[in-house]
Amino acid sequence: MSVTASHFLTTESKPAGCSWRVRLSSGLLACTNGVRRFPAFISRLLIPALSVLTEGISLGLMRRTDVDDLVANTYQTHTRHYDPRHYQPPYESRILPVLQSYAPGPRMLDAFCGQGREAEVFAGGGFDVTGVDRMPAMIESAQRFAAEQSFAANFVVADFEALNVSPGFDVVYSSSWMYSTQQGADRRSAFLHRCCQLCADGGLIVFSTVRRPARSLPGTTLRFAVARLTSWLTLGNTATEFGERLYSGLFWHHLSVTQVRRELQQAGLRIQHVESGEGAEPTFFFVVAQTPDRAV
Numbered sequence: 001m002s003v004t005a006s007h008f009l010t011t012e013s014k015p016a017g018c019s020w021r022v023r024l025s026s027g028l029l030a031c032t033n034g035v036r037r038f039p040a041f042i043s044r045l046l047i048p049a050l051s052v053l054t055e056g057i058s059l060g061l062m063r064r065t066d067v068d069d070l071v072a073n074t075y076q077t078h079t080r081h082y083d084p085r086h087y088q089p090p091y092e093s094r095i096l097p098v099l100q101s102y103a104p105g106p107r108m109l110d111a112f113c114g115q116g117r118e119a120e121v122f123a124g125g126g127f128d129v130t131g132v133d134r135m136p137a138m139i140e141s142a143q144r145f146a147a148e149q150s151f152a153a154n155f156v157v158a159d160f161e162a163l164n165v166s167p168g169f170d171v172v173y174s175s176s177w178m179y180s181t182q183q184g185a186d187r188r189s190a191f192l193h194r195c196c197q198l199c200a201d202g203g204l205i206v207f208s209t210v211r212r213p214a215r216s217l218p219g220t221t222l223r224f225a226v227a228r229l230t231s232w233l234t235l236g237n238t239a240t241e242f243g244e245r246l247y248s249g250l251f252w253h254h255l256s257v258t259q260v261r262r263e264l265q266q267a268g269l270r271i272q273h274v275e276s277g278e279g280a281e282p283t284f285f286f287v288v289a290q291t292p293d294r295a296v
Contacts, residue, residue: 019066022062029247076137079115084115084116103127113132114175116141131154132160173206179285180208183253210283227244269288269289270288
């Protein structure tokens, strides 16, 4: 199944209490969505160029903390969009048989669990699920959803980076595309390290990415050039990386499979299986955990 527009937000958030960089970037990104209301033949001509320009400027303008604020605001103001009662992409159901075949045991950490959509699938597949999310509203919704659907899972309000639970999970799973939402190679490296801390030796780390299609190279290159130029002119994010995107009020890094493999190799981790997605569908990586330490 291909991802349709209904899987993503079609309007940008309007952040309150954020920096001028966030407010300006939100306005620019909203311009692209405004063009979608034009007649189809006009929007098809304008949107590709406009999105490259507005995303490039926004990526260069906003510093990391600004991007964090933008993303947090999007999730806080669009919780209904991710309500599992109607938001049900098929990705977890698709990988469940693979997960069941490779998982060394049933104890699972569902990181960035949101409102319990993935937890329902995994609990139904025989896993003992602990879901964690830093947003109380998401956890409250997940608890209500679990009660309504009669599945068992433990939901905890906590930052993944500072989660204080007993390590040794058989599986550490992170919500769809989550690896691609970590801005910067250093954050992705820290993310992998944290997964290893929480996972048992020989356990399974499962994450997914947005792949960068080969045909997108010209637009990706131009967007990156605009971002770099903007960052120098505005003292913004001079560490912006090739392949970064901003749309649906969220940050994404469209990563090639080769790049992900390289980052896993640098982290000393071994890939057990790759489940490729088509188009914007997530590509899942099943990785064998090697625990560096148990400090949590």
